[in-house]
Amino acid sequence: MAAVQPMSIDEAQALVTRVDQAVRRVIVGQHDVVAQVLLVLLAGGHGLLQGVPGLAKTLLVKTLARALDLRFSRIQFTPDLMPADVLGTEVIEEDRATGHRVVRFVPGPIFAQVILADEINRTPPRTQAALLEAMQEAQVTIAGVRHPLELPLFVLATENPIEQEGTYPLPEAQLDRFMFNIVMSYPSAAEERAIIATTTTSSDPEVSPVAGADDLLRARRLVRDVPAADNVIDYATRLVRATRPGDAAVAPSVTRWVRWGAGPRAGQALVLAAKARAVVHGRPAVSLDDIRTVAPPVLRHRVLVNFQAIAEGITSERVVADVLAGVAVHR
Numbered sequence: 001m002a003a004v005q006p007m008s009i010d011e012a013q014a015l016v017t018r019v020d021q022a023v024r025r026v027i028v029g030q031h032d033v034v035a036q037v038l039l040v041l042l043a044g045g046h047g048l049l050q051g052v053p054g055l056a057k058t059l060l061v062k063t064l065a066r067a068l069d070l071r072f073s074r075i076q077f078t079p080d081l082m083p084a085d086v087l088g089t090e091v092i093e094e095d096r097a098t099g100h101r102v103v104r105f106v107p108g109p110i111f112a113q114v115i116l117a118d119e120i121n122r123t124p125p126r127t128q129a130a131l132l133e134a135m136q137e138a139q140v141t142i143a144g145v146r147h148p149l150e151l152p153l154f155v156l157a158t159e160n161p162i163e164q165e166g167t168y169p170l171p172e173a174q175l176d177r178f179m180f181n182i183v184m185s186y187p188s189a190a191e192e193r194a195i196i197a198t199t200t201t202s203s204d205p206e207v208s209p210v211a212g213a214d215d216l217l218r219a220r221r222l223v224r225d226v227p228a229a230d231n232v233i234d235y236a237t238r239l240v241r242a243t244r245p246g247d248a249a250v251a252p253s254v255t256r257w258v259r260w261g262a263g264p265r266a267g268q269a270l271v272l273a274a275k276a277r278a279v280v281h282g283r284p285a286v287s288l289d290d291i292r293t294v295a296p297p298v299l300r301h302r303v304l305v306n307f308q309a310i311a312e313g314i315t316s317e318r319v320v321a322d323v324l325a326g327v328a329v330h331r
Helices: 009-024 031-043 057-067 083-087 130-137 189-199 213-225 230-241 252-257 264-280 288-299 307-311 316-326
Strands: 047-050 072-076 088-094 101-107 114-118 139-142 145-148 154-159 180-183 258-260
Touching: 009 031, 009 057, 009 213, 009 264, 031 047, 031 057, 031 154, 031 180, 031 213, 031 264, 057 072, 057 114, 057 154, 083 088, 083 130, 088 139, 101 145, 130 139, 130 154, 180 288, 213 264, 230 264, 230 288, 252 258, 252 307, 252 316, 264 288, 288 316
Parallel strands: 047 154, 047 180, 072 114, 114 154
Antiparallel strands: 088 101, 139 145
């Protein structure tokens, strides 16, 4: 297979603009959410989208897949969903030509390029974990046989934060696989009025492909090639380490409220997402501001607060804000 050739920054900017405009033909408002989803997509990561029902989470992902001409698959996670329902299974059938019984693999819905894992916290951890190998290695293993997935691969999982009954919180290992935790809030009054007005008529906005898989792969290669200076890497490292309790240099709020801090994968996500943001803004190198901007969605789900924090109503968002305020940009 020939090596993927990166595109220029101008080409990548134009690509993001086309996709953004296509998505906004269907999605009203949610500008920050769309921007963050595009950053994760460009950086080659996966996203966790949190929001109450009815905020067009599914529509956003379907529209994104359509704009990029990528195969889309939606998996509705339920308490009785099994790993085989996600990955696929082997079946025994009779070969019509020979009359012999043969084993055939039937691919599951994970065999797509854009996968919506809807309400992922409604299924038990063993089924949640079925996504781990796919997300990290772009492959699944069934009965000892490796089945590669088609690239580019993008998994966006959704969670409903207001329902806790009958749900299974994602294990730390699963959370860490998501580059961003994107919070989707209610639309403004004007946006909500526009949503109601446009979705209660017979008109249905058409979204045509504005790019393809090769374009996205080339843009991802460009993101990887964007340089990050030593001071940028140093700042990302210090931010991640400042979330871990037990170190004398961390903020008092971390020692008091954090049970478990971010791991090395958070630093990788910070730098890659910052590189993607630099490309989107047409810059050939990463800035410290890029790191600071992507830090909240990168860290908020990787900083786990303790019981004392929960009792005091302290969230990981508050801790991450304290870390950003306490870690000097220059040292």
